Amino acid sequence: MLFRNVAELVELAENKGVKIAEIMIQQEIEVTGLTRDDIIAKMDRNLTVMEQAVERGLKGVTSVTGLTGGDAVLLQKYIQSGKALSGNILLDAVSKAVATNEVNAAMGTICATPTAGSAGVVPGTLFAVKEVLNPTRMEMIEFLFTSAAFGFVVANNASISGAAGGCQAEVGSASGMAAASIVEMAGGTPKQAAEAMAITLKNMLGLVCDPVAGLVEVPCVKRNAMGASNAMTAADMALAGITSRIPCDEVINAMYLIGQSMPSALRETAEGGLAATPTGRRLQEEIFGKKQ
Amino acid sequence: MKYRSAFDIIGPVMIGPSSSHTAGAARIGRVARTLFGKQPSKAEISLYGSFAKTYKGHGTDVAIIGGILDFDTFDERIPSALQLAEEAGIEVIFTVEDTVTDHPNTVRVKLTEGDRELELVGISIGGGTIEITELNSFELKLSGEHPAILVVHNDQFGVISAVTNILSKHQINIGHMEVSRKEKGKMAIMVIEVDQKIGHDVMTELEGLPNITQIIRMVD
Numbered sequence: 001m002l003f004r005n006v007a008e009l010v011e012l013a014e015n016k017g018v019k020i021a022e023i024m025i026q027q028e029i030e031v032t033g034l035t036r037d038d039i040i041a042k043m044d045r046n047l048t049v050m051e052q053a054v055e056r057g058l059k060g061v062t063s064v065t066g067l068t069g070g071d072a073v074l075l076q077k078y079i080q081s082g083k084a085l086s087g088n089i090l091l092d093a094v095s096k097a098v099a100t101n102e103v104n105a106a107m108g109t110i111c112a113t114p115t116a117g118s119a120g121v122v123p124g125t126l127f128a129v130k131e132v133l134n135p136t137r138m139e140m141i142e143f144l145f146t147s148a149a150f151g152f153v154v155a156n157n158a159s160i161s162g163a164a165g166g167c168q169a170e171v172g173s174a175s176g177m178a179a180a181s182i183v184e185m186a187g188g189t190p191k192q193a194a195e196a197m198a199i200t201l202k203n204m205l206g207l208v209c210d211p212v213a214g215l216v217e218v219p220c221v222k223r224n225a226m227g228a229s230n231a232m233t234a235a236d237m238a239l240a241g242i243t244s245r246i247p248c249d250e251v252i253n254a255m256y257l258i259g260q261s262m263p264s265a266l267r268e269t270a271e272g273g274l275a276a277t278p279t280g281r282r283l284q285e286e287i288f289g290k291k292q
Numbered sequence: 293m294k295y296r297s298a299f300d301i302i303g304p305v306m307i308g309p310s311s312s313h314t315a316g317a318a319r320i321g322r323v324a325r326t327l328f329g330k331q332p333s334k335a336e337i338s339l340y341g342s343f344a345k346t347y348k349g350h351g352t353d354v355a356i357i358g359g360i361l362d363f364d365t366f367d368e369r370i371p372s373a374l375q376l377a378e379e380a381g382i383e384v385i386f387t388v389e390d391t392v393t394d395h396p397n398t399v400r401v402k403l404t405e406g407d408r409e410l411e412l413v414g415i416s417i418g419g420g421t422i423e424i425t426e427l428n429s430f431e432l433k434l435s436g437e438h439p440a441i442l443v444v445h446n447d448q449f450g451v452i453s454a455v456t457n458i459l460s461k462h463q464i465n466i467g468h469m470e471v472s473r474k475e476k477g478k479m480a481i482m483v484i485e486v487d488q489k490i491g492h493d494v495m496t497e498l499e500g501l502p503n504i505t506q507i508i509r510m511v512d
Contacts, residue, residue, distance in 0.1 A: 001293060004293075024298050025298075028298045031296050033488070039298075043299075046299075046302055105309050107351065107370075109368070110306065112306060112311040112419055112420050114302070115310070115312065115419045116308050116315065117309070117310055119311075145298060148302045151301035156293050156294060156295050160419045161416075161418025162312070163342040163397050164395075164396060164418060177301075211346070213349050216310050216349070217309070264396070268342045269396075270345055270346050270349070287349075
């Protein structure tokens, strides 16, 4: 292993004068023994899956239960109306994140980033900033390797599972990964990428996993929307030169410890939070009948 | 390190909606199928923790059965796996368990066909990554991310070194290895995770060793 935490990752990239994406690619070569070309090609295929999921979602899909679907289309129409208040790039990221998760909820094909429930944030932000940064295909692939590097640290030092650590481990991790990748694609330094990750994750701490009826729909789709929004804002903050007082690795550890102390009802069991609201319970009964 | 590859994080490509409850579940089912070596006539699935609470919403049931039908995580037949299993004549029994397990996403899979029987416990640790923690009541650790073989053998001296000698001769590096047995001198198992692909020639050579009962390719 070349790196075990964010500090080592940033130091490696700075010392070698390369992108974080490059460190991840080098580690992948070392760990898997695959060639560089094979590894790039594999990520290229994942990128294609993400592209297709966004396209499909933007055309409009509906889940089997009917609980989710169509919001990505509403948001795109709203952006086109020219009345949007929070900025078109931000809302484009939000709509593309929603598009991906709507496809996921409809049992369509997606690429987990790092999980399926949080699969919207990374591609959503990628395909939105693509419109302004005009990256090459290789730079888009690098975006995914940078996300992978930060996700790798979180997965090994904390968790990326809602059942283990709540939504902060899923959408929280995804948002931090996306923020770091946006910074790097926009020309920020490895250190700024880590700051963006820290700022994002700090603002996702404590987020519980409380899916209504146990479905990856409510609130998951909208959590991806806000995850994308959070990532975009934190990336801009880091690019503006703002730093996190708490270092990224310590934020990740805080996330882990919060997950450990989270009651089971709030870790993907559909027993607490929004799932336990009167409406949440009613929806569960309507979908699965009185007794699940 | 539980996660080793960039593609554990960006990936897998899969049918929604949940990487742990759908893709991970499909992978556990498929490992069971691979170890069993053929299509079973009966599949008994016991779900624990979050799997037990939310399996319907996440399609965990169709995913596990899809895996048992040898489908990959992105196979578009997964949503209709229960029906396909019925058409294939596989009896499917699901049990929801109350027992609290070490990991919230735990499943026990028992496959049978005539006298042949296999039982394993798998956990889905997040993002589609899985571990097999128990096989035919032997405790073990298998990530499913590296080529791996399972060796069932007699508990005799020299068997382990004979197996590792053959691997070393073919320049296959062992990344992780576990040995265990139920009772001294009776049946024992080795689980060996390696960095290189294990060719047919190597498998044949291993099978030819004395005191080896069975060698199964767990992960290609």
